[in-house]
Amino acid sequence: MRAKACYNCFKILSEKNRMIIVDLIKKKGRRASDLQHQLDIGQPTVSHHLKILKKDSVLLAKKKGREIFYYFNKKYPCKNCKLYEDLKL
Numbered sequence: 001m002r003a004k005a006c007y008n009c010f011k012i013l014s015e016k017n018r019m020i021i022v023d024l025i026k027k028k029g030r031r032a033s034d035l036q037h038q039l040d041i042g043q044p045t046v047s048h049h050l051k052i053l054k055k056d057s058v059l060l061a062k063k064k065g066r067e068i069f070y071y072f073n074k075k076y077p078c079k080n081c082k083l084y085e086d087l088k089l
Helices: 007-013 016-027 032-039 043-055
Strands: 059-064 067-072
Touching (some): 007 016, 016 032, 016 043, 016 067, 032 043, 032 067
Antiparallel strands (some): 059 067
C-alpha cells in the first residue's frame, strides 16, 4: 500500500516548520543560523527539526570550515511516493 510505504514522508512534513525548512533548502543550501532567522524560531527548535530531517535522509549536512550547511538529498530514499519531487511547497 502506497500510503503505508510513504507514512514517514507525510509524518515529516506534517510539521509546518519542517515543511518550510525543506522548501528553503530545496532551493539552496542553508546554515542553521540562516534558517533560524528566516523562520524566526529559536536555535534549539531549528536544530531539532534539522536532526529529524537528517536522520530520515531528507537532508544532507556538509561542513565548510566551522559551519555546517544543509542540503536537500536529491536521492532521498522514499521512491514510492516521490512526495518531495512532486510537492510544490
